[in-house]
Amino acid sequence: MTNATAVSFGFPDTVVGETACWLVLARPKQPTFGSLVLICKHQARAFSDIGAEAFADLRHAVSAIEAVLAKVVAYRKINYLMLMMVDPDVHFHVIPRYEGERVHEGTAFPDAGWPGPPDLAAAVDLGAAGAGRLAATLRASWPAA
Numbered sequence: 001m002t003n004a005t006a007v008s009f010g011f012p013d014t015v016v017g018e019t020a021c022w023l024v025l026a027r028p029k030q031p032t033f034g035s036l037v038l039i040c041k042h043q044a045r046a047f048s049d050i051g052a053e054a055f056a057d058l059r060h061a062v063s064a065i066e067a068v069l070a071k072v073v074a075y076r077k078i079n080y081l082m083l084m085m086v087d088p089d090v091h092f093h094v095i096p097r098y099e100g101e102r103v104h105e106g107t108a109f110p111d112a113g114w115p116g117p118p119d120l121a122a123a124v125d126l127g128a129a130g131a132g133r134l135a136a137t138l139r140a141s142w143p144a145a
Contacts, residue, residue, distance in 0.1 A: 002041070005089035009037045013132040017064055017142035021050075021057040024065060026138060027093065028131040029123035033102035033109035034073035034138065036065060036094040038080070044090040047082065068141045069096045079118055093120075105133065 002011050006023055014025040021042060027035040038061060044050045062080075069075050075096035082092050095118045101110040112122035126134060 003039070003043070003089040005037075005087035005091050006039050008087050009039070010128060010131050010135075013128065014135045016068065016135050016138040019057050019061045019064070021054040022061040024061060024094075024142075026126075026131050026135040027123075028127065029125050030109055030134075031113075031118050031120045031123040032073075032075075032096055032098065032111045033104055034069050034075070034096045034134075035123075036069075036138075038062075038065065038092040038094055040090040042090075045088055047090055050090055064143050065094055067143055068138050069094075071141045072138055073102060074098065081118075095120075104137070105130075 009025045010028055011025060016024045016026055016036060018024060021040060023039045023041060025037045027037055040050050040054055042050055042054055066078065073096045075098050077097040079095040079097060080092045081095065097114060098111050099114050101108045107124060109124055113119035
């Protein structure tokens, strides 16, 4: 199952992994390397609408995300931002944080806001093809069910 928010972030080409109730996609615009979007699969426009099953499953999604990003990004901190301003479905922006930069496919990904709040405007725009390649890299480390 998908929704308009998932489509706006490149679904299905940017899928990193999923759980019963959540999709995890690579963000085409990367404020830091490995930035993701965690999107509820259920029809929900408010966080309180997601239901008990999705709340319980959120733990599994977060555990998998943190395992993948620890391995691939080696983050120091991680931010989960619920910025539902444009895309209507319940979702979080997942921003791994680190000092300095990470390099992937010859592109540098600085954490421009470190150690303060993430600088979302300083994102590296991967475009559709680059976001798909990043998703494949991250997907290779997604834990088996």
